[in-house]
Amino acid sequence: MRNLNNKGKSGVIQYMGSQGHKQAHYPLWISERTLTFTGTRLPDNAVKISSNPEKWKQVAYAYGYADNKPNNTDGAKFKIDWAVNEKGETVSLDKIDFIKIYTAVNQQCGWLGELSTEILSIDDLHPTATSIHSYDLNSEIDYRDGNLTVTSKRECTLEIYNLQGILLKSERIGQGKSTLPLLLPKGIYLIRTEETSRKLTIN
Template identity: 45%
Template sequence: PIPNRPGAADFRVLGNAIDGSSEPGIVMVARDDNANGVPDDTWYELRGSEAANPATVRAYAVTYYRPASDTDPVRWTDNMGSSGYIERTIHPQSFYPGWIEADSFTLTGTRLPDNGWYDEARGLWVMSSYAFGYADNLPNRDEGSCMDIDWATDAEGNAVSLDAVDFVRIYTAVNQQIPTNLVGELSTEVAGVVPVE
């Protein structure tokens, strides 16, 4: 387990973010309350800096549809009335998960506001970092890559008190594709989770 250190960060999420290239992910934690070694107990979302942002959507749902071939883009629709495609601009592999047999699947969670924007002065796309609380959001050396178990919230957004956590899960928190073949899709990359000592 990762213990909750009062008044201090508890673990760091390692990713590949660099300044101007944030692909933020929601961080969730759980205890092994039933002591079976399986992450099947209640999950709690860590409240990051954008939790109170009116553009953050807490009950977001996005459905992905199997493309006709592995080389085709993946179509998506969401519960906000939007739709689009995940284009394969750089990576050669299919973006539709090979282990899913159904022709569509839906993911739910919190969606953060789009963080990508075109910097006219520099002539490039920038994916801005948020202040704290998200995976693959700030460089690993930055204190902003550290997480505090005290940020845990229940499904209604209420703070919960946890003395330790046994499991951490992370999912991509933006649904945005930068229109350039230099970046590709925006997806959270995680290299590891390490306790802060």
């Protein structure tokens, strides 16, 4: 797969099917022949330490990135007040609704293939912080048999997002219990009101 960055530098990600990587290297749901990503590319951090046998070593960044430092070290964490905008300027956030994890390194490591980010889970390190609302979510939002039931303490806006962060539905609901027909394909969704939020898994 050929790639080109905004600095005019081009490169190639080689298909590694002969090494057992049988998965697609390009999103199968994309019909276009080109795909554009925005974000910050990190410096290459893998070093070839021997040729026979070929071995590579990844050198960790100081802090602030996923799949970087061991999970039990401070370098594996990041704080909301480290947030910056696309210009690298500090921004103040009071909450995070979505976290998008992508591979910020574009480096090929011989027979190992391209570097990639491997994630097992994400943990909230401050579950009792005053800035994080705590609710009995099961009593607030319920989905069954194609119907979404929301119990709200006041009139509010109900929003439904998919995993890509795309808003699928936005509707005003009244105080008390509201039931809405909601037929969605299998997947994971985020249901939000001003009072609460819940991850919804449809199998």
